[in-house]
Amino acid sequence: MNKIALLAVMMFGFTSATFAMDMPKVEYSADSSMETEQSTMNSHINYAPGKGRQEMDMHGKKQIVITRQDKKVAWMLMPEQKMYMESPMNSSDSAQSGDLSNAKVESTEVGSETVNGIATKKYKVIVTTDKGKMGGFIWKTADGIAVKADLIAMAKGSKMRMKTELTNLKVGHQDPKLFEIPSGYAPMNMGAMMGGAMMGRHR
Amino acid sequence: MAISRSLIVFLLILAVPVTYADELSKALADSAEQCDGEGSDIFMQSREGQLIEAHARDQIAQAEQKDQSGNPHAAYKILGQVSSCISKQSSQRIYALGKRIYKELGDEAEKKGQLDEAFSWFEKDDSYRADADRVELKIAQAKPDDLQVVGGAVTYFKQRNMAGSLKTVQAMALQNARQLLAGEDKQFASHLDQDSLKSLEHAGSWLKYAEASESRLADVRAEKRGDVRATETSETFLKAAISYYDFAKKPAKAKSVRDRAKKLGDEAKGKGESELAVEYYQIAGLRDQASNLQKATESKQRKDEGKRQQQFKKDQDNLEKELGM
Numbered sequence: 001m002n003k004i005a006l007l008a009v010m011m012f013g014f015t016s017a018t019f020a021m022d023m024p025k026v027e028y029s030a031d032s033s034m035e036t037e038q039s040t041m042n043s044h045i046n047y048a049p050g051k052g053r054q055e056m057d058m059h060g061k062k063q064i065v066i067t068r069q070d071k072k073v074a075w076m077l078m079p080e081q082k083m084y085m086e087s088p089m090n091s092s093d094s095a096q097s098g099d100l101s102n103a104k105v106e107s108t109e110v111g112s113e114t115v116n117g118i119a120t121k122k123y124k125v126i127v128t129t130d131k132g133k134m135g136g137f138i139w140k141t142a143d144g145i146a147v148k149a150d151l152i153a154m155a156k157g158s159k160m161r162m163k164t165e166l167t168n169l170k171v172g173h174q175d176p177k178l179f180e181i182p183s184g185y186a187p188m189n190m191g192a193m194m195g196g197a198m199m200g201r202h203r
Numbered sequence: 204m205a206i207s208r209s210l211i212v213f214l215l216i217l218a219v220p221v222t223y224a225d226e227l228s229k230a231l232a233d234s235a236e237q238c239d240g241e242g243s244d245i246f247m248q249s250r251e252g253q254l255i256e257a258h259a260r261d262q263i264a265q266a267e268q269k270d271q272s273g274n275p276h277a278a279y280k281i282l283g284q285v286s287s288c289i290s291k292q293s294s295q296r297i298y299a300l301g302k303r304i305y306k307e308l309g310d311e312a313e314k315k316g317q318l319d320e321a322f323s324w325f326e327k328d329d330s331y332r333a334d335a336d337r338v339e340l341k342i343a344q345a346k347p348d349d350l351q352v353v354g355g356a357v358t359y360f361k362q363r364n365m366a367g368s369l370k371t372v373q374a375m376a377l378q379n380a381r382q383l384l385a386g387e388d389k390q391f392a393s394h395l396d397q398d399s400l401k402s403l404e405h406a407g408s409w410l411k412y413a414e415a416s417e418s419r420l421a422d423v424r425a426e427k428r429g430d431v432r433a434t435e436t437s438e439t440f441l442k443a444a445i446s447y448y449d450f451a452k453k454p455a456k457a458k459s460v461r462d463r464a465k466k467l468g469d470e471a472k473g474k475g476e477s478e479l480a481v482e483y484y485q486i487a488g489l490r491d492q493a494s495n496l497q498k499a500t501e502s503k504q505r506k507d508e509g510k511r512q513q514q515f516k517k518d519q520d521n522l523e524k525e526l527g528m
Contacts, residue, residue, distance in 0.1 A: 082437075150522055
């Protein structure tokens with residue numbers, strides 16, 4: 001595994017594990033931004049316990065990912081084509097999620113801060129594993145919503161920083177329809193996409 | 204002296220056939236220029252003409268013998284080598300033999316299921332036109348899903364003015380088109396518009412060979428598809444709507460979609476969604492407007508991204524110090 005891939009897996013594992021430790025019990029919506037050195041990604045998120053929805057704009061093309069922990073399934077919607085692709089969510093896939101079972105985790109409350117007008121508690125987190133070290137700060141509301149995170153992963157002499165932030169946070173009931181496949185969407189069937197139409201042969 | 208006399212006799216023996224072959228060869232070469240034009244009768248009376256005629260008669264006799272012994276292929280091959288610069292009588296012998304051979308070879312090929320070959324033998328002589336017609340229909344029935352074969356049969360029976368056989372092959376074409384249209388229905392429902400368009404194109408190719416009353420089935424279907432996609436706002440569906448209308452030859456409807464794309468492009472630009480606006484302008488056919496906006500957007504993005512990366516690195520240094528990493 002090259003350095004960048006290793007850092008990405010570590011970062012993914014770190015953030016997944018950190019956020020999954022204490023998933024919010026409340027429903028909310030917000031605008032989200034995720035920044036790395038290479039790029040930024042803005043999205044709109046909707047959350048309800050066990051359910052998530054993220055709407056992204058990829059160079060003018062909208063893409064929506066709905067995660068359903070309760071059904072162990074994720075749907076990627078392509079509104080452009082009104083199609084969706086389903087994939088299973090496997091929480092035991094340690095290669096993807098990053099295995100932190102042998103990690104040494106230190107979490108310390110640093111103090112209170114207001115982030116984007118929201119009262120939060122700031123935590124310093126340091127995680128040491130046999131693959132490298134990760135650390136950073138996470139800002140959480142009293143409901144357990146991580147409104148900001150600024151994290152660095154270090155491995156094999158390389159570093160990767162990731163910053164996430166929520167704005168326009170609105171805690172409240174989310175329409176259950178947001179976590180379902182909208183009507184009129186067709187499943188993306190690779191077999192059908194590959195299958196050519198009947199062609200005329202030549203005499 | 205005895206040796207030299209034998210040598211002279213040997214050379215004379217050799218010289219006779221060599222001279223005949225040379226002479227015949229020259230005569231055949233000359234006939235190409237002199238036989239068909241004016242004075243061909245004169246050529247026929249010449250020694251060269253007589254040589255050719257005698258040789259042709261030998262060849263025709265050989266061919267007749269081959270045919271009688273049940274080898275029409277060999278007979279046909281020999282006939283193919285006979286000069287055309289021959290007497291009327293020899294030509295008539297060739298015609299009679301050829302006619303017989305065509306039927307024999309056609310029947311043989313048909314029995315073996317070599318229908319294309321059978322057709323080409325029967326087609327050589329008008330006497331076997333009914334055989335050729337029968338075999339043409341058999342060819343189409345053997346490959347009912349082959350566009351070129353069935354299409355060829357439709358054209359053939361139209362030219363032959365054979366209503367019954369024409370109806371049969373036109374029905375084959377319609378059946379293929381209907382199958383494709385049934386598949387297209389599923390593709391459209393699955394939002395596979397590119398596949399749907401391909402199916403419509405193939406169906407359209409088949410419908411050219413169906414009865415005239417059915418010929419616009421694919422166009423009508425395409426227009427309906429366009430009407431559905433034109434109600435959407437996504438670039439993919441708007442592009443598809445234009446493609447459907449272009450297929451259905453409905454330029455006014457295609458233009459209305461392009462006009463709507465321009466309007467959506469203006470709206471997106473107003474909201475600062477430049478990349479989306481570029482896409483809409485491209486659909487609207489406003490290439491210059493799309494290109495200019497794209498260049499301006501990319502230039503701004505490069506500038507903004509440079510500043511952002513600088514700040515990001517600076518913040519990273521501070522974060523590392525704060526974390527003691």
